[in-house]
Amino acid sequence: MKRIFALCLVLALLAGCAPAPNAPSSGAPASSQTVQEPxxxxxxxxxxxxxQWSGYGTGSNGGDAYYELAVLAENAAGPDGLTRRVSMLLRTDYATLTQAPLCSVPGCGHSDAACPAYIEGNNVAVAAIGGNVYLMGSVYGTWFVQNAASSAAAAYIDVVDASGARRKRVMEFPQGWEVYSDSFSYTDGGALYGSYYDHSENVSGGVRVDLATGEYTVFETGGDSILGVSGSSFLMRHYEYPLDDGVYPGVAVGEAEQVRGQQMDEWLVQYDLAAGTRMRLGSPQMDWYGEYDGYGYLGGMYVRDGKLYQMFIQDDDGDASLKTLLERDIFNGTQRALASFRPSASVPWLDFGLHDILPACCGEQEPYLWAGAFSTSGAGCVPAYLIDVRDGQLREVLLRAEEPYTGGETAALPLARTNGGLWLVPVAAMEDPWGGMRRSYALAAPETVFAGSGELQYIRMWTPPDAMG
Structure with a gap:
């Protein structure tokens, strides 16, 4: 617990030391009825x-299809010695139960950059938005930003139309900007919204990218962390420190940071982008002894449908500590203990990473949060659970999939939800000469996934010609 407490303090201090926000591009004064308005x-x-951007071993769901990048090759190239990754943009069609490159160019061999699905770059993610598929090449980390030209790591957004007929550049971010797909997690269908950090000017802020024109507009966020969205608003987490940096009377130099962290105040803010107003909603009442798994610097907080979810440890008994999932209505301030769990022989240890396993971008969300259980023995299949946010019920995923690297079994956690209500699940490991993590897929009803048996509709997976290996 001491280690977790120390981590919390470090995270709090980092938030307090964030670079100054950038000035908004334009606008008018906001109403006096709200607080701290840019x-x-x-x-x-x-x-x-x-x-829903793709990640390691995951893709992006469009409701009628699932999009992902399959690694074809990683070759050393360039004077900087960096590896160059080549991937294929694949589309898994739910209606036809087939997977293929997202390319409809006649006679295309999918072997070079002339193919819309042939993707070069180390840090590329894919997202299905408004009937099109977008690719984002990220740049993050000081060295990569400063050496973007030599490392071929310029940040950009491309679009591939749903038919796979062509791919074109939407925009390129300015030199010196640090941006990555996870920082552009929101859309209204016509634009992407996210945040950036400009290394050249040491400023940060929000940015809107028009997906039709490629034009971008920066706006002020006040340095706050974005937790989620509601309507046309960001739901954000704001920090303030009543004490200035420096020497605290009667406090040893080595303890000053700890005291500053204890004096930190924080609250939730609704930032209406359409009106340009910010309104204080109340304190999230952060528990410094809470779990910090799954959502990194946001302290395990997760926002969905106007509700804030957060895990607390209610006593300190090591791995046997009671853990409670708290649900708070952000707008009316009511809260409830959604579910409480204490590890047992059947559930050895629960590590709650609070996020949607099924995307919000494909219509109605499934009412589940993911929870993983980790066994200290390391034997057998690692269990996985879904928490039903309607009643707090913990449901184990009994359907099994083959683990690509070890050949053992793992829980078949759903990857996506079809428009018809079925779940896309992993089934078996695939022979992969490129060293990537690939598994075959099937469609299944949710009850089949929970029960561990039932009808599976297998996807016919794509394999490249030998020449591409």
Missing amino acids: PAPTFAVGVLDTV
Whole structure:
């Protein structure tokens, strides 16, 4: 617990030391009825939704299809010695139960950059938005930002139309900007919204990218962390430190940071992008002894449908500590203990990473949060659970999939939800000459996933010609 407490203090201090926010591009003064309002942005904002970017071993769901990048090769190239990754943009069609490159160019061999699905770059993610598929090449980390030209790591956004007929550049971010896909997690269908850090000017802020024109607009966020969205608003976490940096009377130099962290105040803010107003909603009542798994610097907080979810440890008994999932209504301030769990022989240890396993971008969300259980023995299949946010019920995923690297079994956690309500699940490991983590897929009803048996509709997976290996 001491280690967790120390981590919390470090995270709090980092938030307090964030670079100064950038000035908004334009706007007018906001209403005096709200607090700490930056000038209003000069762009129209629709209803915001969450963007599901692909990650390691995951893809992005469009409701009718699942999009992902399969690694084909990693070759050393360039004077900087960095590896160059080549990937194929694949589309898994739920209606036809087939997977293929997202390319409809006649006679294309999918072997070079002339193919819309042939992707070069180390830090590329894919997202399905508004009927198109977007690719984002990220730049993060000081060295990569400063050496973007030599490392071929310029940040950009490309679009591939849903038919796979062509791919084109939407925009390139300015030199010196640190941006990555996870920082652009929201869209209204016509634009992407996220945050950036400009290394050249040491400023940060919000940014809107028009997906039709590629034009971008920066706006002020006040240095706050974005937790989620509601309507045309960001739901954000704001920090303040009543004590200034420096020497604290009667406090040893080595303890000053700890005292500063204890004096930190924080609250939730609703930032309406359409109106340019910010309103204080109340304190999230952060528990410094809470779990910090799964959501990194946001302290395990997760926001969905106007509700804030957070895990607390209610006593300190090592791995046997009671853990409670708290649900708080952000707008009316009510809260409830959604579920409490104490590790047992059947559930050895629960590590709650609070996030949607099924994307918000494909219509109605499934009412589940993911929870993983880790066995100290390391034997057998590692269990996985879904928490039903309607009643707090913990449901184990009994359907099994083959683990690519070890050949053992793992829980078949759903990857996506089809428009018809079925779940896309992993089934078996695939022979992969490129060293990537690939598994075959099937569609299954949710009850089949929970029961561990039932009908599976297998996907016909794509394998490249030998020449591409």
